Amino acid sequence: MANAAELGKQLAARTPEVAGGMLRGIIEFAINGAGSFLGARAVAAKRLAESADREAAIGALVTQHIALASAQGFVTSVGGLVTLPVGLPANIAGLAVLHTRMIAAIAHLRGYDVEDRRVRAALTLTLLGEAEVLRLLRAGRLPATPLVVATAPVFDPVLEREISERVMGSLAGRLGGKHVAVIVLRRIPLVGGGVGAVVDGMLTSGLAGYARREFVARQQLGRGGATQEPGPAAQADQP
Secondary structure, three states, X not given: OHHHHHHHHHHHHXXXXXXXXXXXXXXXXXXXXXXXEEOHHHHHHHHHHOOOOHHHXXXXXXXXXXXXXXOOOHHXXXXXXXXXXXXXXXXXXXXXXXXXXXXXXXXXXXXXXXXXXXXXXXXXXXXXXXXXXHHHHHOOOOOOOHHHHHOOOOOOHHHHHHHHXXXXXXXXXXXXXXXXXXXXXXXXXXXXXXXXXXXXXXXXXHHHHHHXXXXXXXXXXXXXXXXXXXXXXXXXXXX
């Protein structure tokens, strides 16, 4: 527990200088994949090919990622994860990758270009969760929701940096703050696995719901309510 707390403090202290690089590594890996780990677009295409429509594919994606997050030891099956230079323990980095892939796949199926830096900043912001984003908005410490960031007229590098710092601080907090108790419980025989499965599954489910509410289908975003056709990212996976 002491080691986890100390690591959390170190990551939080280093966040301003390393957050951008860490998050880029996680996002690149989650979107593009490596080895046996399918990236966001590939896993979205696979679910779409097996589903009746895009919304059904998103539902299947969410179910898949909740199951993966809940499964103990899933990190060890993520090919290439150990090579990520993110400075985070495997379980925390693994969940961050899994959540980013899920959110990016949802955005992709809703017609967003996951190569767009605005969309990537929005994906990162979504990792904070709805409650934290709303808290920061009310406190005036964030200017916009993920949807507004994803559809902004121009990319804002200052906002991207601020989002990266806050997300890395949140990941560090899982080690040095309120999640320490969970880490301890996970080490108790016959208890730890159940606690970890429930916590990680609930966290994944919550983020999935938030992503689905924020990344509304692009054809719903026309000016004055006009309908638009899905963008190139969405058209790429048309059945």
